[in-house]
Amino acid sequence: MRIVVAPDSFKGGLGASAVCAAVETGVRRAVPGAAVTPVPMADGGEGTVDCFLRARGGEEIARTVTGPLGRPVEARYAISRDGRAAVVELAAASGLPLLAPGEREPMRADTTGTGELIADAVARGARDVLVCVGGSATTDGGTGLLRALGVRFTGPDGTELPPGGGALAGLAAIDDSGVPAAVRETRFRVACDVTNPLVGPSGAAAVFGPQKGAGPGQVRELDAALTRLADVLAARYGVAVHDLPGAGAAGGTCGGLVAALGAEPARGAELVADMVGLPGALEAADLVITGEGRLDGQSAGGKVVSVVAGLARRRGVPAVALAGSIAGPLEELHALGLTAAFSLADGPRTLDELIGSAAPLLADLAEQVVRLRAS
DSSP states (O other), rough: OEEEEEOOOTTTSHHHHHHHHHHHHHHHHHHHHOOEEOOOOOOTTTHHHHHHHHHOOOOEEEEEEEETTTEEEEEEEEEESSSSSEEEEHHHBBGGSSGGGGGGGGGTOOOHHHHHHHHHHHHHOEEEEEEOOOOOOOOOOOHHHHHHHTTTEOOTTTTTSSSSSGGGOOOEEEEESOOOHHHTEEEEEESSSOOSSSSOOOOOOOIIIIGGTOHHHHHHHHHHHHHHHHHHHHHHHSSSOOOOOTHHHHHHHHHHHHHHHHOEEEEEHHHHHTTTTTHHHHOOOSEEEEEEEESSGGGTOOHHHHHHHHHHHHHOOOOOEHHHHSOOHHHHHHHHHHOOOEEEOOOOOOOHHHHHHHHHHHHHHHHHHHHHHHH
């Protein structure tokens, strides 16, 4: 029996590799001789660097860069063995977890540190850079990142604007004459799992600003500032990102990268699946086991489970999901190719108890699923 195990991490509990290990333990209790292929997954956010290193090898690079409020932070990214490809997680340098709740300053937080990681990767020879956006502390339209790559954002008097999204209300011009040739030669892809536009009631400021500490007035100011940024980007590059699906990801970082660098936005889980070779692994599989911490209506929107299920269905492989909890109807996931889903909860338990027992519960559940399939 050939089984592929391709889960996301269980946030707050187990990483994707640990989930694979627990599931494999259960599989081998049921079928000791099973051929188990672990393929840890991620949705293009946290954990993508680790997936890349496991699948492609290469090197983890650690650097001291500028944090979202200007303080130095330690961050890491991955670069391939040949130095030509790199994966950078925005959250590592510009993420909300880098700030205490009382430190959140949505008007001036910026993405400079992420740009510094990218600049380091390009200097090492990377010409294919995957930028994983998500978990940002910022609403700066990616301007800090672009500054670190040589772009200047100036006001009416020609002076450079200060960091942060709030200052973009005074944006008059963009000067990219300082961008190195190596950056211009680089292919940029943006992994994101949201479809929000840059501005408007579903945009970066309105939807994600409050999570980053923005009050109602600041949300309105940031939306106006991002609108100004989009207007100037359109005038400079001929690319309108105001309503582009996904442009609002990471406080508008996706929109800024698409307009200024020609970045290609894509569903993160789909990019990771290709990167780790999941389509090939499924070709000879009899069963695929996937999963995530919480399975709900959002899971069908390009999350790991939906991508794994879709790939499995196209190859005629049954797909079973194991989750910490299951909430809401799963019709959309079944339509995408998910055969069945099961929760780890084996009785009344607190969330902390579930998290603490996730590995043995996963093993037990995987054993029962495989016994059913093997019978």
